[in-house]
Every structure is written in C-alpha cells, then in structure tokens.
Amino acid sequence: MKPSRKNHSTRTLGIIGGLGSLAGGDLFLKLLKSEPVLADQGRYHLLFEQHPFKDLSLPLSTDASMTSRKLYVFQVCQGYTDSEADAVLIPCFASQTFMDELKAELDIPIVDLMAALKQHLAQHTEPGSRLGVLASDYVRAAGLFERHFGADFALVYPSPANQAALMEAVYGPAGIKAGHLDGVALERLHQACLDLNSQGAQLLLPGMTEISLVAADLQRRGIRCIDVNQVYADYATSSESVRTAAPFKLGIVGGVGPAATVDFMGKVVKNTPAGRDQDHIRMVVEHNPQIPDRTANLLRQEMDPTVAMYATCKRLECEGAKAIAIPCNTAHAYVERIQGHLHIPIINMLTQTIEFIGQAYGNTCKVGLLATSGTLQSRVYHAAAERVGLNLMVPDEAAQALVMRAIYGEQGVKAGHTTGQCKDDLLTAAAQLVEQGARVLILGCTELPLILPMADDFPIGTARVALVDPTNVLAQRCVALAQAELACTADCPGIPA
Known part of the structure; x- marks a missing residue:
C-alpha cells in the first residue's frame, strides 16, 4: 500500500457508475444534496467513475454470469485505491452478492449497501413486517435479501407474470435503464408494486437501484417504496466506513539467489501451522536475479546493489507487503542503508x-x-x-x-x-x-x-x-509476525477510514 499523502480532514468517496449510468448518476446527485455534504462542502470529495461495464446491456437473468462484473468492479475499486479514496460506493444489487470476495482482496472499504438498508429498516419498520422485494431474477435466485433480512422480516416477491413485467420495465428496450422513466415502464413497475401490496407487503424494498429514479412517482401513487439510492447516500455521508485490516502479506526480495528464494518460501510454508490452504501466509515475491552481486561489490567494488535492492523493496511495499524478508545473508550489509527510506520493516535475518x-x-x-x-x-x-x-x-x-x-x-x-x-x-x-x-x-x-x-x-x-x-x-520469525497480526486483527478488526 502506498504511503498516504491525503489530508485526513477530508473524506473522498468513489462511486462506481458504469454498472448503470442513470442509477449511478442519481446516487451521485443524492450524495451532493445530502445534508452532511451541503453543510461541509470543503470536506467531501466525490469521484465518479462512469466507464461502462461491457456486459451492461445483458439482463440479470437467473443464470447470469458474474465473472466479468466481479473483475470490472475489482478493477474500478483498485483504481479508487490508487487515487487514495477513503471508500467506494457500488450502486448495484447484483454486485452485493459477491461483496465478500471483493473485500478479501481490497484494501479500500466498500460502503455496504445492504447495511444501509438494514439500518434504515431498523429505524423505520417494525420487526416481523412484511416486505415486498423488487429484485432482478438473478438477485432473487441468489437469495440476497433472505440472507440479510429473512430473519427479521417476511419477504414476498411478485408473481411470475409480474416478475417478468418487472424485468422488462427495468431492462427492456423501453425500460428505465434505457432512460424511459414513464409510460409503459412505469406502468409495469406500478403493477408489480400493486401485486406485492395485494400479498400484504407493508413496505416495498427495491433490489434494483434504477427504481430510485422513479421512486418519487411511485410514492405519489400511494406506493410505500424505499428510495434505496437516497438511503445509501445518507448512510455513506453520516457514518465512517471501517477500513478492515488487510491480511498479513510478506514481501520477499527474491533472486538473491534464485534457488535460495524457493527454499525460503518452502520453509515459510513448512513452519506455518495450517489445516487448509487459506491458513497460509500471503507472499508477494519480486524475483530479481539482476540485482548486482553483493559479494562482488563488497570485495571488488563492482556495481553497487543498493538502488536495485531499494527499488525492489519499494515495489513490495506498494504491493501491500507488511514486512520484507531478504533470503540472502550478504545482502544484509545494505539493509541499514535502505531501511530508513521504507515505511515497512525489513526483518533482519x-x-x-x-x-x-x-x-x-x-x-x-x-x-x-x-x-x-x-x-x-x-x-x-x-x-x-x-x-x-x-x-x-x-x-x-x-x-x-x-x-x-x-x-x-x-x-x-x-x-x-x-x-x-x-x-x-x-x-x-x-x-x-x-x-x-x-x-x-x-x-x-x-x-x-x-x-x-x-x-x-x-x-x-x-x-x-x-x-x-x-x-x-527467518521463516519462523515471519510466521510468528503473521500469527501475531492475525491475533491482533481478531481483537481489533478495523479502523475508521
């Protein structure tokens, strides 16, 4: 992770808009109009990434593949990490189905859309209430709302015919996602809402962020429908996201020499108490055999390896390493020169x-x-x-x-x-x-x-x-550091971003 140059009195939020430009733009506008942002406009910086997702036009059918969407969201989040944003907002319910996969690989916090809705419901709805869910076929089949709300509320969905009409109202060529916010699209959506009301739904909970674009129209028709983008915007600006501690990652200056690098990694694995693959330590290796020979420099004043070693260590630092191991005894003659210019420690073998x-x-x-x-x-x-x-x-x-x-x-x-x-x-x-x-x-x-x-x-x-x-x-020491950090993370799971 790069050392931060941010002014920590500011709060920078990144919005992924490419999963639906209209819904993303609607969230961006509601963030701008939120009370905390209007009250302290100098503090909040909003970044909007609208680079379109390549499979944007595909409807979220039951068997829709999430692979491209996962990689797209990860890449945009990584871009916001490099921009030193404090947190990312993802106005997409399909993406909420794989949040745990993203969070495990990202250093930047993701503002939790489902947590925002859960907080809103806790404040405005009695437990046990019947909620009508307006979600895509994919989100519905994935059981997203059951996982988050099924224990506290009774959930109902539109009939098959009205579910098909709902999908057409949002994803069809004349649907909301295509910019049609009234006419046939709105009428089909309204019919799906009436279906849910007839099933006893006391409040409608959209699982499509595009519905926020017409939430006010539905409310004027007497439909009790949550504006999820407004709830998400309010939540993002009224609470600090928690930056979870990234798993311990060991940086290894490799190639000095090559066989010793492989030997060292094997010893880290051998010394790690693990019952499964996931219990082992993350390692990032810069295998750089072109680092000038340390012995040749010390004995015969040949090319100095200091810059090459420092550059390698900095790249490991930027890759998120928490500590650096150098499996080369002679290279430790240069450690004192470069340690003061790093933000993470070199474990002195x-x-x-x-x-x-x-x-x-x-x-x-x-x-x-x-x-x-x-x-x-x-x-x-x-x-x-x-x-x-x-x-x-x-x-x-x-x-x-x-x-x-x-x-x-x-x-x-x-x-x-x-x-x-x-x-x-x-x-x-x-x-x-x-x-x-x-x-x-x-x-x-x-x-x-x-x-x-x-x-x-x-x-x-x-x-x-x-x-x-x-x-x-050295391997045993690296394992001990990783175990100590794991214990600390369990006791102190996160810090405000």
Whole structure:
C-alpha cells in the first residue's frame, strides 16, 4: 500500500457508475444534496467513475454470469485505491452478492449497501413486517435479501407474470435503464408494486437501484417504496466506513539467489501451522536475479546493489507487503542503508539468527560462521553477535577459499550442485572451525543449507555440532509476525477510514 499523502480532514468517496449510468448518476446527485455534504462542502470529495461495464446491456437473468462484473468492479475499486479514496460506493444489487470476495482482496472499504438498508429498516419498520422485494431474477435466485433480512422480516416477491413485467420495465428496450422513466415502464413497475401490496407487503424494498429514479412517482401513487439510492447516500455521508485490516502479506526480495528464494518460501510454508490452504501466509515475491552481486561489490567494488535492492523493496511495499524478508545473508550489509527510506520493516535475518543461537545454545557457546567473503568483510554478522556478547569464529584463508568455491565454483551450489565437490569443500571448511572448538555453525549463505541440512547434532570429524540455518530462523520469525497480526486483527478488526 502506498504511503498516504491525503489530508485526513477530508473524506473522498468513489462511486462506481458504469454498472448503470442513470442509477449511478442519481446516487451521485443524492450524495451532493445530502445534508452532511451541503453543510461541509470543503470536506467531501466525490469521484465518479462512469466507464461502462461491457456486459451492461445483458439482463440479470437467473443464470447470469458474474465473472466479468466481479473483475470490472475489482478493477474500478483498485483504481479508487490508487487515487487514495477513503471508500467506494457500488450502486448495484447484483454486485452485493459477491461483496465478500471483493473485500478479501481490497484494501479500500466498500460502503455496504445492504447495511444501509438494514439500518434504515431498523429505524423505520417494525420487526416481523412484511416486505415486498423488487429484485432482478438473478438477485432473487441468489437469495440476497433472505440472507440479510429473512430473519427479521417476511419477504414476498411478485408473481411470475409480474416478475417478468418487472424485468422488462427495468431492462427492456423501453425500460428505465434505457432512460424511459414513464409510460409503459412505469406502468409495469406500478403493477408489480400493486401485486406485492395485494400479498400484504407493508413496505416495498427495491433490489434494483434504477427504481430510485422513479421512486418519487411511485410514492405519489400511494406506493410505500424505499428510495434505496437516497438511503445509501445518507448512510455513506453520516457514518465512517471501517477500513478492515488487510491480511498479513510478506514481501520477499527474491533472486538473491534464485534457488535460495524457493527454499525460503518452502520453509515459510513448512513452519506455518495450517489445516487448509487459506491458513497460509500471503507472499508477494519480486524475483530479481539482476540485482548486482553483493559479494562482488563488497570485495571488488563492482556495481553497487543498493538502488536495485531499494527499488525492489519499494515495489513490495506498494504491493501491500507488511514486512520484507531478504533470503540472502550478504545482502544484509545494505539493509541499514535502505531501511530508513521504507515505511515497512525489513526483518533482519542476521540479528534473528544471533538471537536464536543465544536462546537455544547460550551466549558462551563457540560459534563458527560459514559465509561468503563479502559477508565476512562487511562484518554484519559480527556486529549483531557483538551486541549480545557472542564471539564468532571464521575459517582461515585456505578454508574460506573452499567455502567460496562451494558457493560460486563451477561445481558450486549457485551453479545448481548440492553434492560432490561443493559438499566436500564445505565439510572441509566446517571441520577446520570444529577443530578450533566451534560447536555451533551458522550456514551463513542462503545456498549453504541446500548442501548441508539444518541439524542439532550433525557429525563433523570426531565431533557433533549444531548447524543453524538462518533462512529457517527467518521463516519462523515471519510466521510468528503473521500469527501475531492475525491475533491482533481478531481483537481489533478495523479502523475508521
């Protein structure tokens, strides 16, 4: 989500008008004329998107497909999100049948049309009253009004003949949607209303926003019919929409290196307590292998990766990530440079690893570090260890050359190898640290766990040591953050938009 530049004393509402230009325009006019807007015109900004929906002319028959409508509404809502609107109004009852699907994928609140009607009925109608519903065949078959009002009111619908006349009155070539607000269309609608009254309906509840265009005409004929657009406009301007907390989304700077990215994502999945797909963490990955080599920059002053890393992090931020993980140890030499320019945190894999070692093995244990020469030269692991009083041991020059060959060599892990020479080289370097007394080894390059597995009791020479995988530590921390936010969301489900 982009950092907001809005003046928070204003309130910007977006209206989707393309699902019915006349009904959308009617809602827009009623918003302009609402008391809160007239009383404080400097506060309210109204945005009207009238780009027509391509299937607009199709009647909402029982078997109508909603796919195009869903994608259209989502796209317009996303546009309002980018415009930094505070909330969106959708004057379309068919769209109300898939609101939960939209809300799960949007950061911007949708002003709930059904909640507006429910509030209006609670204030003006006795529970148990009989309501006559004027809805399209699709909305009627979908049971929208039963879900929202069936528990509190008795609902009746027009007879089959009058239902067909209602559909023609709204969607026909001479119907209200085509701009015909009197004549045959109004008479057919009036007959459907009389049918509902004959069934004992005490109040008529339109499920078509176009009926608001002729609600005053029906009322003059003695029909008690709600003007749903007026109710919707009043509700939108008299109450603050609640911005629900978006699900935790983890941003991943990928491609540094490619295999380590896939390995890290697998560890996030493995460490997530889940009983179904939907229990897992959302992840957005920018797989960017073109980020300049971190080790080459640190050792030989080749191209600086700072800008590329920052740009990648900013794109993840704009995609709605709540936190960023970088499954590359050497890249953490640049984290301090870019963190202050981001609005979301980078979870520091190195500090998390050092904290884990202190908690699991104590700060007096002897720890060896197997990492790229760039990581060693940057001393980012050393700085994290020194803050907690932990001493790190590193290979000598000859052994470090073996570590680098295990990573970058022709038979190395970055070339796709995980056994053979690269494993032998890594074990030889590890043995040198073990001979010096190391009993915990940090696999401090994200490709190294692809060669040696994380283990608490791994045999190297005559000793048994713990192998610590920083990417697994990072994955566990990411999962813990997601779980904590989920618990917080359950306690604090939303904030005013």
